[in-house]
Amino acid sequence: MKIDLHTHAKLSKASDFSKHYYEEMIREALDNGLDALALTEHFNTRHFDEVYRQLDSMFPYNGEYYDAGGLKIFPGMEVDIRETGHILLIGRKEVILEIRRRLDGYTEKGAFIPFDDLMDLAEAFPLLKIGAHPFRESTPLHHLTRSQLSRLDAFDLNAKDMYQYGSEANQDQVQRFAAELGKPVTAGSDTHQCLQFGSVYNELQMPCESADELKSAIMQGAFQLHVSDSLPIKVKASVMLKKLMKEIIRLQSPSAVI
Template sequence: MIIDFHSHVKISKKSRFMPDYFREMMYEAKQNGLTALALTEHFNTIRFFDIYAFLNEQYKYVDGFYDIDGLKLFPGVEVDVQEVGHILLIGDRKEVCSIREQLTDFKEEDRFIAFDLLMDLADQYSLIKIGAHPFRDSTPLARNVSKVQLQRLDALDLNGKDLYAKGVETCQQEVKELADEIGLPVVGGSDTHQFLQYGSIVNEFEYDCSNSNELMQAILQKKYQLKVSDQLALKVKSATIVKKYMKKYMQEVDTVSL
């Protein structure tokens, strides 16, 4: 199984969910060799539940994933915390939607949920808890919460965007050093909003997983390898450029329609 643990299906938080764009993203993910994705859309994106309404209507849910024409799509969400940082939560669709509903009052920047409170909430479910891009300049989770707090996570995210922005060796080293210090595994996520970024970093598992519990066991047992693409810079830069112009175009269209 080849999986990306950090992916989006909307261009931005303010953009609407577009089924045709979703289908294109899934097709291109498979074209890039992926057999599985964790759908970690932002918890405060507009009309978050439109995504799951579409998935429930259009695709079969098997055990712990949506079957997207042969690609496994594991439900998830990306949550901002008060201290400034992002957490990926991955699990069963009912649990992901339930925890998102409980975060309704925490969607605004001045009301983001505290890290410990989010961990308490997530611990009530069977969710994988991943510290997203822990050293990103804009959301440096690792610098804003203590190492004891970080140990409540299940893994850290080696992020495609950060690998590109900081340099592969620098980014890998700082995440690995922290992970070793606090005793957490590292998993990879492209953090893509645009399909050209797929494959920039992947996790090659030794066997298939069908739910978050199986994923967690494979991670803990280190039954996988992280692979960073030789084409990472091209993939991330091209996706960033395309995303920029897609956002601009969509804003212009929305303005005209008003």
Template sequence: MNIDLHCHIKLSKKQNFSLNYFQQSIAEATDAGLDAIAMTEHFNTNHYYDIYEQLNEHYPYTKQHYYDINGFKVFPGMEVDVAGGGHILVIGERDSILMLRHMLSPHEEKHSFVDFEQLLDWCDELSLIRFGAHPFRTSNPLIKHSSELLQRLHAFDMNGKDLYTYGEAMIERVEQLSEHIGIPIIAGSDTHHPLQFGAIYNQFPDPINCPSELLKAIQQRQHAIHIAADLTHRVKSASLVKKLLKERGPVESAFL
């Protein structure tokens, strides 16, 4: 089973959610060989709750805690900025994700981002999975935080955008960090545009049917990370089209 664990389903935080864009994104993810994604949209994106209101209206949310998009699994989640730098990917049951989003309401602006330890405590209370996103990204590094806090994460993100930006040396850096802190690595494309799906993803030997199964499989390191030979082409193409679409205005179609 192939899962991308760092996915945005909006072109940018300033865009409103578009069901058409979402549907085209899932179609492209399927074509790229994925079976599921974690929907880790930014917690402070424009009208965050609209995403769930529209998905609830158009798709079933299963007892296993994912949206069934015609057989394709979409697990709820979000990407959260923390004080002191860094982003955390949070994944879990829909109600828990929405509760966390409510708790983060006072922390939407840069000057008031939530304390990292506080976020971890809330994730414990809500039984949420948490991954350290793009830990070495120069513009917003996560590694400034203490080892004690980093050890409370469930994994670090091997990020498709960072592999494109920094090259293969990033693989070794994340692997060394993983060994030092003692937690696994997961793969996430960090896509904002459908063309980037398939650049990097996780391969699990068995189906993943709920967040608890996902966490167990990752902690037991049952997965392998697949990096596409054309990762550079996929990320570059997606970045260029994203830039053009943002310049054009509100997005309804994923492609020009």
């Protein structure tokens, strides 16, 4: 099973969810050979709950994932922490929505939840917990203590960072960091725009029907990372198209929030 573990449904946190836009995302994910993805939308995105209400109207949900024309969409979200950094949480929809509800008072910069409090909350539920882009200059994780980092299940090899900092250099850095902590490394495109799908993905040795099975396979190391030779052009094209789309929206509707 080929799965991307860090994806977004919207062009930006400030924009509204668009069914048409996300349907295009799904088609591109399928065209790139993916069997599944984790939808890790930002927890403080505009109208977070609306994303899942819209998904409920678009695709059947079996209690573990949405079936989008054969593509499994596992619910999740990306959470900012007070110390600086992002954590990916992946699990059943009702769990993700409940944790998001409990984060209502932590959505603004300067008031994000402390890492330890987030882990206390997340560990009360069956979730896959991934440290996102641990060496990104703006939102690193490597500054946290070893005991804190050990509470995570894995670390994110991020396509955007590989493009920005150099594919091999960033991969080596993340792999060494995770190995020192005895943790696996998972791949995530971090895409907000469909062209980035396929830049990186994880190939599991068996299909997974739940987030719990997904976590088990990752913790057992029963998967391989794949990095596309086309990663630089995929990410560059995605970044350029995202900027162009934002500008088109701004010109069409100067008052639009994007």
